[in-house]
Every structure is written in C-alpha cells, then in structure tokens.
Amino acid sequence: MNEIAPRKTLPRLDESLLTHLPPFSRLEKRQIRTILDQATSRRYDAGVAVFEEGHDADRFYMLLDGYVRVVRITPTGEQVTALHIPAGQLLGIAKAIGRDTYPATAMTATESIALSWPMRLWDTFVTEYDGFATETYKTLGHRVGEMNTRIVELATQQVEQRVANALLRLINQTGRKVDGGIEINFPITRQDLSELTATTLHTVSRLLSGWEKQGLVESKRKRIKVCDPHALVVLSQG
Amino acid sequence: MNEIAPRKTLPRLDESLLTHLPPFSRLEKRQIRTILDQATSRRYDAGVAVFEEGHDADRFYMLLDGYVRVVRITPTGEQVTALHIPAGQLLGIAKAIGRDTYPATAMTATESIALSWPMRLWDTFVTEYDGFATETYKTLGHRVGEMNTRIVELATQQVEQRVANALLRLINQTGRKVDGGIEINFPITRQDLSELTATTLHTVSRLLSGWEKQGLVESKRKRIKVCDPHALVVLSQG
DNA sequence: TCAACTCTTTGACCTAGCACAAAGTCCGCC
DNA sequence: GGCGGACTTTGTGCTAGGTCAAAGAGTTGA
CATH class of the missing domain: 2.60.120.10 (Jelly Rolls)
Structure with missing residues (x-):
C-alpha cells in the first residue's frame, strides 16, 4: 500500500x-x-x-x-x-x-x-x-x-492504436526534443504504458520491439524516444 | 443523419x-x-x-x-x-x-x-x-x-460481465417491476446494448439467449426482463 | 563484485469474442 | 393479407491478444 x-x-x-x-x-x-x-x-x-x-x-x-x-x-x-x-x-x-x-x-x-x-x-x-x-x-x-x-478509444480501437495514441499524447504533453526525436520527459515502464492502454506489459513490450525494428521509436529501460511521430499518427488511425 | x-x-x-x-x-x-x-x-x-x-x-x-x-x-x-x-x-x-x-x-x-x-x-x-x-x-x-x-469496466472486464453490468444499471435506473421480474422501461435493441458495452449485437444476442435458457432473463424484441438480478450480479463480478 | 531486484524480451500456446453468412421472426403499411 | 424492413438467432471459422513460462539485462547496495 x-x-x-x-x-x-x-x-x-x-x-x-x-x-x-x-x-x-x-x-x-x-x-x-x-x-x-x-x-x-x-x-x-x-x-x-x-x-x-x-x-x-x-x-x-x-x-x-x-x-x-x-x-x-x-x-x-x-x-x-x-x-x-x-x-x-x-x-x-x-x-x-x-x-x-x-x-x-x-x-x-x-x-x-x-x-x-x-x-x-x-x-x-x-x-x-x-x-x-x-x-x-x-x-x-x-x-x-x-x-x-x-472511452471511445477503449471501445473501438485495437491495442496497437491505443498504445500509439498514448505515446503521442505523452510526447505532446511532456515531450522533450532530443537528438533524433522526442523523448518522454519522465521514466515510464512498459507496465505503466499497459495500465494506460488497458493491455498487458507483454503486449506493450512486443509492440515497442516491433516499432523499434522499424525505426519508429528507440527505448531503453524506463525511457522512450519517438523518432517518427508521423508514422505513429498513421498507426493510431488504424 | x-x-x-x-x-x-x-x-x-x-x-x-x-x-x-x-x-x-x-x-x-x-x-x-x-x-x-x-x-x-x-x-x-x-x-x-x-x-x-x-x-x-x-x-x-x-x-x-x-x-x-x-x-x-x-x-x-x-x-x-x-x-x-x-x-x-x-x-x-x-x-x-x-x-x-x-x-x-x-x-x-x-x-x-x-x-x-x-x-x-x-x-x-x-x-x-x-x-x-x-x-x-x-x-x-x-x-x-x-x-x-x-473506463474501468472497459479496461478490465470481459464482455459477459460488461453486458451483465449494463443490464443491472438499466434496471436500477429505469426498471419497472413486472410479473416475474424487472423489466427495462423502454424499448432497447441488442444493437443498443452492444453500443453500450462496446461489443457486437451478435455477441449480445448469444449472451441473452444463453441467459434466457438458464432463466436469468426473458426477452422479446426490444424488451428485456430480468428475472434473477442476483445471478446477474454474480456474473457481473466475474 | 556479487546478490537481489526490477524491468524487459521472446517464445509457445490458447481462447474470447469478432467477422462473415444465412435464415428466422416480428411488425407496420399498402 | 402479404410485402418489405427492422430485429434476432445461430453456425462456422479465425485471429488479436491474453496467459504462462523462462531467460536476459540494467541497477542498487553491501
């Protein structure tokens, strides 16, 4: 507690x-x-x-x-x-x-x-x-x-879209421009992200790995940098 | 429109x-x-x-x-x-x-x-x-x-629980005591119920059919009567 | 420098519930 | 009274994404 x-x-x-x-x-x-x-x-x-x-x-x-x-x-x-x-x-x-x-x-x-x-x-x-x-x-x-x-997101969107949206919202609210992209300004775990998007940390991890391979994001432990926000926007639209 | x-x-x-x-x-x-x-x-x-x-x-x-x-x-x-x-x-x-x-x-x-x-x-x-x-x-x-x-419901509950919850909320808000149970006081389609619970009318239909076989509800076209609210409460808790 | 955590990744499997399809039933209207 | 539309039921796949499991990689502190 x-x-x-x-x-x-x-x-x-x-x-x-x-x-x-x-x-x-x-x-x-x-x-x-x-x-x-x-x-x-x-x-x-x-x-x-x-x-x-x-x-x-x-x-x-x-x-x-x-x-x-x-x-x-x-x-x-x-x-x-x-x-x-x-x-x-x-x-x-x-x-x-x-x-x-x-x-x-x-x-x-x-x-x-x-x-x-x-x-x-x-x-x-x-x-x-x-x-x-x-x-x-x-x-x-x-x-x-x-x-x-x-509510609308939860009701109608796929997990991938929700996670993309969450990431976009986070970089909008607290993004910090860094070399090669925008980084979320505070430490955030896959678990946190999964609670935000109503999914599991496993799924979030898989998604981020996938995006990282495609060069959309880069991430280390508790840090996420979005390199290609536009591509995320596309993903988030389904 | x-x-x-x-x-x-x-x-x-x-x-x-x-x-x-x-x-x-x-x-x-x-x-x-x-x-x-x-x-x-x-x-x-x-x-x-x-x-x-x-x-x-x-x-x-x-x-x-x-x-x-x-x-x-x-x-x-x-x-x-x-x-x-x-x-x-x-x-x-x-x-x-x-x-x-x-x-x-x-x-x-x-x-x-x-x-x-x-x-x-x-x-x-x-x-x-x-x-x-x-x-x-x-x-x-x-x-x-x-x-x-x-939001919490959408994020954590299964479809069956959400539909049960929706039904319970509806009979609480607008239930009318009738012979053998409580009826929802206005015409409501499976489609409506599916929009309320973020699922499809097919799934709602299947659930209601199942519940009807178990005697939990009775329903005709656009009318739903809950016969055993307590059992629904149990269902809604997962 | 090693032990103990905490966080992350990846694989293998499984199932809830969606999509698609078709048929049945009720209702109002001409 | 029967035609057309709105609602409902039910069957048969199929797959997104959850569960379970295990191992890898940073981090902390003694």
Missing part, C-alpha cells in the same frame, strides 16, 4: 509560482500573497499517492512540478489510469463536483511538487477570486473530454 | 413539473414561474438527436420524461454510448464546464419530453437561483463517476 507522507511547510513561497497559472493569473499580487500564505508546499517521490480514492476530500492541490496520474484500482487489484495531469493544473478538486471524498487515487509518475490548501477554503477561492471558478470548470471540462475520448 | 427538429412552445406549463426536481426544489413559486415562462417545451420522437456534438451550445435542457443516451460517433461511424440520462436531469450543460460547443451528441432512447432555455440564461440561473449551481455540479460529479466506472 502507498503511504501518504506528512505535509511539510517549506520556506516562504514566491509569488511568481502562481501568477502565470490560469486559475490565478487574473489576481492581484496581494491576493496571491494571501493564497500562498495559506498554502502548504510539499515534494513527492515518484510513485507515491497524493491522495487516495474514497478518502475524505480534505485538501485540494495545485501541481507545480512533475506529473500525476489519476488511477482507479479494481477489486482484483489492477490499476487503471483514467487521466494524466501535468504540472500547472489543479488536482483533487472534489468539492467542485459536489463530492466529499476523492473519486480516484492520484499517484505521482515522477518526483513532483504541489501546493495544497484545506478544502474549507474552496468556497472562498470560488467566490473571492476572479476567474478561479471559471478556469476550474474549464479544466474540469477538459478532463471530461479526455475521459470521453478514452 | 439526424435532423434536429424545430422547437415549439406548448400551452402554459405547470409549476409542479419542476418543484420536485433537485436543481429547482429550493426555489419559490414565483421563481419557478419565471423559469417556466422562459422555457421552451418540446416532445422528441425516439431515436432523434436533441443536440449534436460540436454544435454551438446555445441551449440547455431539463429532461422531463423519457430517456436520453449521450453518444459519440467515431470517425468510422460507430456509435459509442458514454452515458444514459434518465428523466429529471439536466442535459447539455456545456456552459457548466466552460465549453461553448456540445462535447457529445444526445439521442433520445424513447419518446421524450424536455424543457430548454437559451444558454445566455445560464449565468442567471447559477447566480440567482439558490441551490441550482450546487445541484448541477453534483450531477456533473455523478456523471464523472459513471464515466470513470465505464
């Missing part, structure tokens, strides 16, 4: 952390200061839970750095990744959808840093801070769209 | 239509009157689109009677049902998630009746009517939960 580590307040936070992030970008310096003073900052190792499904939704988060995946764990213990959340987005906003427990578990995919606030401040944020609610709901809308897409 | 039929105003609407529905239940009679006076009422035949994916989200709806399924259509023309919405719920609330086009198509599963309002009234509803926003976001939260569940 994943322990949830205790929070820890770090030295005074700088305002520039938030000023460029949409939910806060319309606020005055003074407001941002207040928000930061109420925040708790914390670093998370890779692979730990930020919060867990079913637990009391007592805090909401802003991911400042790193990458989080939102997973659900089935009765039989399999993990299914429902969403990936990149830095700069809110997380654990159960209150926004009228829930008082978290509907899923959030696990870090890499080492990450997040601010968090007690959920009792939620209503204040929504009413006091101009643009906060709107931006939050946009994020929500975006996520609903992604979930929809995922 | 599905034509979207023109709206038509019916005779003066009665307040009791809304008073017992959560988004409106806290309002005063006077407010409900205003809301109704601004509403357009319309009847939809079975199998027509209430609104379509990608179109301008210019109205939001309250389903008063009937049943709507929210579908997405893939590039290859297959339909995937993302959600089922029963009477008494809001529909087409794109604005609530910061979108200005509808993210999916809503098709009636039966003959249905819905009220609708121009989207420009949305903000008024949210700010003026006590409880409206909260209830709306609860609905949204509920739907997000359902989508999550669907």
Whole structure:
C-alpha cells in the first residue's frame, strides 16, 4: 500500500509560482500573497499517492512540478489510469463536483511538487477570486473530454492504436526534443504504458520491439524516444 | 443523419413539473414561474438527436420524461454510448464546464419530453437561483463517476460481465417491476446494448439467449426482463 | 563484485469474442 | 393479407491478444 507522507511547510513561497497559472493569473499580487500564505508546499517521490480514492476530500492541490496520474484500482487489484495531469493544473478538486471524498487515487509518475490548501477554503477561492471558478470548470471540462475520448478509444480501437495514441499524447504533453526525436520527459515502464492502454506489459513490450525494428521509436529501460511521430499518427488511425 | 427538429412552445406549463426536481426544489413559486415562462417545451420522437456534438451550445435542457443516451460517433461511424440520462436531469450543460460547443451528441432512447432555455440564461440561473449551481455540479460529479466506472469496466472486464453490468444499471435506473421480474422501461435493441458495452449485437444476442435458457432473463424484441438480478450480479463480478 | 531486484524480451500456446453468412421472426403499411 | 424492413438467432471459422513460462539485462547496495 502507498503511504501518504506528512505535509511539510517549506520556506516562504514566491509569488511568481502562481501568477502565470490560469486559475490565478487574473489576481492581484496581494491576493496571491494571501493564497500562498495559506498554502502548504510539499515534494513527492515518484510513485507515491497524493491522495487516495474514497478518502475524505480534505485538501485540494495545485501541481507545480512533475506529473500525476489519476488511477482507479479494481477489486482484483489492477490499476487503471483514467487521466494524466501535468504540472500547472489543479488536482483533487472534489468539492467542485459536489463530492466529499476523492473519486480516484492520484499517484505521482515522477518526483513532483504541489501546493495544497484545506478544502474549507474552496468556497472562498470560488467566490473571492476572479476567474478561479471559471478556469476550474474549464479544466474540469477538459478532463471530461479526455475521459470521453478514452472511452471511445477503449471501445473501438485495437491495442496497437491505443498504445500509439498514448505515446503521442505523452510526447505532446511532456515531450522533450532530443537528438533524433522526442523523448518522454519522465521514466515510464512498459507496465505503466499497459495500465494506460488497458493491455498487458507483454503486449506493450512486443509492440515497442516491433516499432523499434522499424525505426519508429528507440527505448531503453524506463525511457522512450519517438523518432517518427508521423508514422505513429498513421498507426493510431488504424 | 439526424435532423434536429424545430422547437415549439406548448400551452402554459405547470409549476409542479419542476418543484420536485433537485436543481429547482429550493426555489419559490414565483421563481419557478419565471423559469417556466422562459422555457421552451418540446416532445422528441425516439431515436432523434436533441443536440449534436460540436454544435454551438446555445441551449440547455431539463429532461422531463423519457430517456436520453449521450453518444459519440467515431470517425468510422460507430456509435459509442458514454452515458444514459434518465428523466429529471439536466442535459447539455456545456456552459457548466466552460465549453461553448456540445462535447457529445444526445439521442433520445424513447419518446421524450424536455424543457430548454437559451444558454445566455445560464449565468442567471447559477447566480440567482439558490441551490441550482450546487445541484448541477453534483450531477456533473455523478456523471464523472459513471464515466470513470465505464473506463474501468472497459479496461478490465470481459464482455459477459460488461453486458451483465449494463443490464443491472438499466434496471436500477429505469426498471419497472413486472410479473416475474424487472423489466427495462423502454424499448432497447441488442444493437443498443452492444453500443453500450462496446461489443457486437451478435455477441449480445448469444449472451441473452444463453441467459434466457438458464432463466436469468426473458426477452422479446426490444424488451428485456430480468428475472434473477442476483445471478446477474454474480456474473457481473466475474 | 556479487546478490537481489526490477524491468524487459521472446517464445509457445490458447481462447474470447469478432467477422462473415444465412435464415428466422416480428411488425407496420399498402 | 402479404410485402418489405427492422430485429434476432445461430453456425462456422479465425485471429488479436491474453496467459504462462523462462531467460536476459540494467541497477542498487553491501
């Protein structure tokens, strides 16, 4: 099981952390200061839970750095990744959808840093801070769209297409241009990729081996570089 | 393609239509009157689109009677049902998630009746009517939960379990107690069921035939009666 | 430098459920 | 009342991709 580590307040936070992030970008310096003073900052190792499904939704988060995946764990213990959340987005906003427990578990995919606030401040944020609610709901809308897409993919696409799509999404969100291609910016195992695409690590491994032979990708342990994104797009279309 | 039929105003609407529905239940009679006076009422035949994916989200709806399924259509023309919405719920609330086009198509599963309002009234509803926003976001939260569940199902369950689950959900939402079991309250084809569970009508047909032989269900053309829900629950658990 | 992990690859086999095909049944309409 | 269309059933392959098994290759730390 994943322990949830205790929070820890770090030295005074700088305002520039938030000023460029949409939910806060319309606020005055003074407001941002207040928000930061109420925040708790914390670093998370890779692979730990930020919060867990079913637990009391007592805090909401802003991911400042790193990458989080939102997973659900089935009765039989399999993990299914429902969403990936990149830095700069809110997380654990159960209150926004009228829930008082978290509907899923959030696990870090890499080492990450997040601010968090007690959920009792939620209503204040929504009413006091101009643009906060709107931006939050946009994020929500975006996520609903992604979930929809995922449902359609699962329902209609072959494994090969799904894996290709997942890879493309990952390099779009977190790709880093490197020599000879675009590399996924954090360590990711075949197992992770299989949980994202609802297949087995064996199948993912076979697919990647095949693609590597064709020169579409290069990969080492926990690292994947896409050399020919266009070919992947073609594959992903079936 | 599905034509979207023109709206038509019916005779003066009665307040009791809304008073017992959560988004409106806290309002005063006077407010409900205003809301109704601004509403357009319309009847939809079975199998027509209430609104379509990608179109301008210019109205939001309250389903008063009937049943709507929210579908997405893939590039290859297959339909995937993302959600089922029963009477008494809001529909087409794109604005609530910061979108200005509808993210999916809503098709009636039966003959249905819905009220609708121009989207420009949305903000008024949210700010003026006590409880409206909260209830709306609860609905949204509920739907997000359902989508999550669907993703997990698609990712981990066998076809038989998914079909069993779909049937159970349908009788829970719209089951009508009848002689010898619970019947789904509207006409539903094997094709519909296969779109709900991401399989083929052939497989659904085979499964239902099998279950019928074991006495779990009885079905005629477009009608399904579940005789032994408990056995279905067992099946659905794998 | 070796032991213990964790991650990856590859092979051999097997089966759930899809595709294709054809026939049967129910229903509304002319 | 019978014709045409919409729905359903059932049979016969076939194959994508899962399962099981085993071995190889990085990584960590003592």
